[in-house]
Amino acid sequence: MSKAMPAVHELQESLAGPRAVINGGAPMRLESGAMLGPVTVAYQTWGELNAERSNVVLVCHALTGDQYAVGTHPITGKPGWWESMIGPGKSIDTDRFFVICPNCLGGCMGTTGPAATNPETGEPYGTSFPVITIRDMVQAQAMLLDTLGIDKVMCVIGGSMGAMQVLDWAACFPERVVSAVAIAGAARHSAQNIAFHEVGRQAIMADPDWCNGFYFREGKRPESGLSVARMAAHITYLSEPALWRKFGRALQDRYTKSYGFDADFQVESYLRYQGASFVQRFDANAYLYITRAMDYFDLEADYQGELANAFRGARTRFLLLSFTSDWLFPTSESKEVVRAMNRAAANVSFVEVESDKGHDAFLLDEPDMFATVGGFVDSVAREQEAGR
Amino acid sequence: MSKAMPAVHELQESLAGPRAVINGGAPMRLESGAMLGPVTVAYQTWGELNAERSNVVLVCHALTGDQYAVGTHPITGKPGWWESMIGPGKSIDTDRFFVICPNCLGGCMGTTGPAATNPETGEPYGTSFPVITIRDMVQAQAMLLDTLGIDKVMCVIGGSMGAMQVLDWAACFPERVVSAVAIAGAARHSAQNIAFHEVGRQAIMADPDWCNGFYFREGKRPESGLSVARMAAHITYLSEPALWRKFGRALQDRYTKSYGFDADFQVESYLRYQGASFVQRFDANAYLYITRAMDYFDLEADYQGELANAFRGARTRFLLLSFTSDWLFPTSESKEVVRAMNRAAANVSFVEVESDKGHDAFLLDEPDMFATVGGFVDSVAREQEAGR
Numbered sequence: 001m002s003k004a005m006p007a008v009h010e011l012q013e014s015l016a017g018p019r020a021v022i023n024g025g026a027p028m029r030l031e032s033g034a035m036l037g038p039v040t041v042a043y044q045t046w047g048e049l050n051a052e053r054s055n056v057v058l059v060c061h062a063l064t065g066d067q068y069a070v071g072t073h074p075i076t077g078k079p080g081w082w083e084s085m086i087g088p089g090k091s092i093d094t095d096r097f098f099v100i101c102p103n104c105l106g107g108c109m110g111t112t113g114p115a116a117t118n119p120e121t122g123e124p125y126g127t128s129f130p131v132i133t134i135r136d137m138v139q140a141q142a143m144l145l146d147t148l149g150i151d152k153v154m155c156v157i158g159g160s161m162g163a164m165q166v167l168d169w170a171a172c173f174p175e176r177v178v179s180a181v182a183i184a185g186a187a188r189h190s191a192q193n194i195a196f197h198e199v200g201r202q203a204i205m206a207d208p209d210w211c212n213g214f215y216f217r218e219g220k221r222p223e224s225g226l227s228v229a230r231m232a233a234h235i236t237y238l239s240e241p242a243l244w245r246k247f248g249r250a251l252q253d254r255y256t257k258s259y260g261f262d263a264d265f266q267v268e269s270y271l272r273y274q275g276a277s278f279v280q281r282f283d284a285n286a287y288l289y290i291t292r293a294m295d296y297f298d299l300e301a302d303y304q305g306e307l308a309n310a311f312r313g314a315r316t317r318f319l320l321l322s323f324t325s326d327w328l329f330p331t332s333e334s335k336e337v338v339r340a341m342n343r344a345a346a347n348v349s350f351v352e353v354e355s356d357k358g359h360d361a362f363l364l365d366e367p368d369m370f371a372t373v374g375g376f377v378d379s380v381a382r383e384q385e386a387g388r
Numbered sequence: 389m390s391k392a393m394p395a396v397h398e399l400q401e402s403l404a405g406p407r408a409v410i411n412g413g414a415p416m417r418l419e420s421g422a423m424l425g426p427v428t429v430a431y432q433t434w435g436e437l438n439a440e441r442s443n444v445v446l447v448c449h450a451l452t453g454d455q456y457a458v459g460t461h462p463i464t465g466k467p468g469w470w471e472s473m474i475g476p477g478k479s480i481d482t483d484r485f486f487v488i489c490p491n492c493l494g495g496c497m498g499t500t501g502p503a504a505t506n507p508e509t510g511e512p513y514g515t516s517f518p519v520i521t522i523r524d525m526v527q528a529q530a531m532l533l534d535t536l537g538i539d540k541v542m543c544v545i546g547g548s549m550g551a552m553q554v555l556d557w558a559a560c561f562p563e564r565v566v567s568a569v570a571i572a573g574a575a576r577h578s579a580q581n582i583a584f585h586e587v588g589r590q591a592i593m594a595d596p597d598w599c600n601g602f603y604f605r606e607g608k609r610p611e612s613g614l615s616v617a618r619m620a621a622h623i624t625y626l627s628e629p630a631l632w633r634k635f636g637r638a639l640q641d642r643y644t645k646s647y648g649f650d651a652d653f654q655v656e657s658y659l660r661y662q663g664a665s666f667v668q669r670f671d672a673n674a675y676l677y678i679t680r681a682m683d684y685f686d687l688e689a690d691y692q693g694e695l696a697n698a699f700r701g702a703r704t705r706f707l708l709l710s711f712t713s714d715w716l717f718p719t720s721e722s723k724e725v726v727r728a729m730n731r732a733a734a735n736v737s738f739v740e741v742e743s744d745k746g747h748d749a750f751l752l753d754e755p756d757m758f759a760t761v762g763g764f765v766d767s768v769a770r771e772q773e774a775g776r
């Protein structure tokens with residue numbers, strides 16, 4: 001796409017799909033104490049809500065995901081990010097379940113975030129947007145369900161940052177969550193992950209076109225900085241074996257080294273493409289705010305240093321999945337959550353899926369993941385007699 | 389240090405220590421075919437050369453290292469980067485050996501590189517400097533030894549990029565290398581490592597102050613870009629356990645989250661400090677050229693796809709070391725080299741050192757490393773009767 005296309009904040013209002021003003025239009029109180037509102041949440045749904053409203057599957061997206069889990073993405077034109085998981089006859093079967101995926105608070109696809117218009121000023125919030133947390137995202141989702149008249153979810157599911165939201169959902173609203181599936185997640189963001197996020201933020205904020213977050217006023221976008229941030233992050237989503245298998249040291253469109261700084265290696269041009277395409281669909285400030293929310297996530301600290309307290313007394317059924325080659329959210333992080341759930345006498349299953357695809361495996365074709373999630377969701381539905 | 393301090397290229401001529409014009413002042417032919425010269429190599433020495441000139445230890449530094457392995461660094465005022473390894477009575481014993489450490493070709497501490505003055509123009513080379521390779525660095529070192537009248541080295545030793553040079557030394561000059569110690573290295577740069585380097589380069593080149601590499605003309609320095617590059621790279625030098633032990637999720641100078649984008653977490657302010665201090669001592673173009681040289685390194689490809697051919701017939705004694713928590717140059721990479729040496733019937737020892745300090749372990753206090761290297765170097769010296 002050319003640079004002449006509208007900036008993400010200009011696209012927001014025109015994006016397809018339903019949106020709801022939550023909390024009756026009143027401002028919501030954020031975890032920081034700041035008030036934000038009115039808050040709009042954009043979302044997508046698939047399947048039909050049954051008469052008992054007992055077949056709801058809530059899907060929480062990851063850092064750079066959005067509500068377009070299924071169907072053609074309105075900006076990129078690509079298929080939804082979880083089409084392999086959600087659809088007729090799939091693990092999350094839209095013939096049986098009513099699936100809803102909201103764009104997270106702070107996002108840039110129609111939900112209130114730094115790229116949305118601040119009603120008080122008539123221009124995008126930019127960095128006047130308050131810092132938000134995973135809990136704020138979860139509260140906004142809960143208010144969306146209130147608005148839609150949905151009391152309980154049969155299953156809340158998500159990977160990566162989505163898994164953080166899943167865990168927080170179970171902690172905040174145990175009575176509203178029948179089952180919860182947290183894939184490739186953690187109960188807190190590790191020091192290394194905070195470090196990688198900080199590199200990305202510094203890359204964005206070092207870009208003169210960032211303009212302290214008010215780039216829209218100057219008709220600019222910090223594309224270089226956001227692109228570097230995406231490139232650095234993208235490496236962490238993969239694994240060395242996957243990179244090696246995919247690219248090795250193969251050269252791009254040439255037979256010998258150029259002895260220059262062009263993208264000699266395929267892995268270089270792949271990364272540059274990842275950076276360049278990302279900036280067309282994502283808002284730089286949203287990247288700052290959402291990474292910050294992930295860094296702040298620490299469910300153990302929220303429960304006085306005993307993670308088990310987050311899950312005590314819950315009747316929620318849990319499923320946790322991790323991937324052997326995921327070094328961003330390694331199996332050890334999931335196991336810590338499982339151990340805490342065990343201490344809380346919660347009902348938890350845990351599966352480590354063998355995969356060499358790294359963290360991104362949760363978005364990819366992983367038959368073990370599909371079978372495990374499908375079996376779990378089906379058994380919950382049967383227990384609840386929740387299918388259509 | 390303040391921004392008012394001289395740029396690295398302005399400091400070059402004033403740096404303490406000997407320097408030599410190599411190859412009799414004639415240009416050297418680079419691996420790319422380009423001619424470069426006259427080439428100056430800045431170096432440091434410790435200990436005394438014996439009468440037989442048989443007690444030389446050549447130290448090859450890593451990407452952001454320099455010749456100041458021992459003694460106060462002239463810019464940072466900090467101790468040398470390998471004082472723990474080199475000194476009287478240490479593993480590389482300066483009471484017995486003559487230790488020489490040259491600044492690598494392409495570096496920015498007095499050896500000819502992009503920050504050096506191009507005699508044809510009277511201004512720094514900038515990006516008119518030709519792309520160099522690890523082999524070019526090794527050739528320049530060999531020419532330095534020629535200039536100094538040194539025919540053989542009792543030991544060539546280095547970590548990380550230094551280990552790449554060590555392997556290339558043994559491959560290019562088997563008759564000049566009695567023993568070779570390659571620590572935390574590899575025979576080729578992996579796809580993941582190329583990817584991380586590419587992120588760093590893109591961060592530098594995205595900085596408007598880079599000015600296509602001619603920043604000195606504008607009185608500018610791409611400090612933001614170089615700082616981001618350093619931050620991203622620095623994470624890869626550590627390990628998640630080391631980061632966790634050092635910082636965890638501890639907050640910096642505060643008790644609660646700031647709900648802002650300041651460095652809330654200690655790991656963030658540590659990284660920012662790493663970036664900010666690095667730009668005071670390193671030239672951005674040098675970073676581009678040296679990372680490129682590492683990316684291009686592929687000893688297997690240089691020997692028709694059979695790494696063993698690089699070491700066939702060599703009488704060099706080899707020692708390879710790796711660290712259990714090093715994910716940048718993991719043990720598997722060292723083992724590949726060991727297997728190739730075995731196929732070549734070379735004399736090789738290999739030790740994997742237990743450490744949770746990541747790649748940087750080769751610069752840190754690792755008693756197993758000191759004991760292994762010390763014992764190896766001592767036995768080589770005894771065999772050669774090379775100590776003073």
